[in-house]
Amino acid sequence: MIQLKHIHKEFEGRVVLDGIDASFQPGKINMVIGGSGTGKSVLLKCMIGILKPEQGQVLYDGRDFLKADQDTVKAIRREMGVLFQGGALFDSKTVLENVRFPLDTLTSQSVEEKNTRAMLCLQRVGLEAAAHQMPSDISGGMKKRVGIARAIVMNPKYLFCDEPNSGLDPLTAVKIDLLIQEITKEFNITTIVISHDMNSVMRLGEYIIFLKDGKKVWEGNNQNLLQTEVPSLQEFLSTKLT
Secondary structure (H helix, E strand, O other): OEEEEEEEEEEOOEEEEEEEEEEEOOOOEEEEEOOOOOOHHHHHHHHHOOOOOOEEEEEEOOEEOOOOOHHHHHHHHHOEEEEOOOOOOOOOOOHHHHHHHHHHHHOOOOHHHHHHHHHHHHHHOOOHHHOOOOHHHOOHHHHHHHHHHHHHOOOOOEEEEEOOOOOOOHHHHHHHHHHHHHHHHHHOOEEEEEOOOHHHHHHHOOEEEEEEOOEEEEEEOOOOHHHOOOHHHHHHHHHHOO
């Protein structure tokens, strides 16, 4: 489980996150939604350690990520997998080398062991045939699948996905959604998805928080999202579902 307690983040005196509380459950798709500039990506960056909030706690199975000693921080980082919005693949590395990269930097496994693990992850996302291609030679949807393979290569407990459907056609977006859903259930991962794609939210959102002006103003799931009586969420949905 990942718990957020009173997360507060400012930039040059401007409050971006204002006392965010949430509990993200293992084996579920947990989603953060909201309009542009509402703090979604900043929240994710605070959770994975790219940014440090001024106040609050980020608890990984009870371990305070923000106040932990260096060894504990490293241990938590090894349990994370991250799918970045643009894929963030290395242009100079093959697909296999991209997937293997976390193993190269975080483990002492042999090259053979790392290649075997990377190939297993590529097989899981249906891309073993593309192992020796370069990122420039594959489609946008394939790049997202390579990103997922890299995100799970360390067998993470926590998976973070930043706008996984950004730039994809509707059919490919559905495939990526289903892949994230399958992997979450298969490995009992605590998955956090930042999204503005309401089709994805309605398909996947087992636990959803809605941010407005840096505050959490609603939480629930895809079953009760459309029944909300929160005006700001109703307004947000009206712009996304029309």
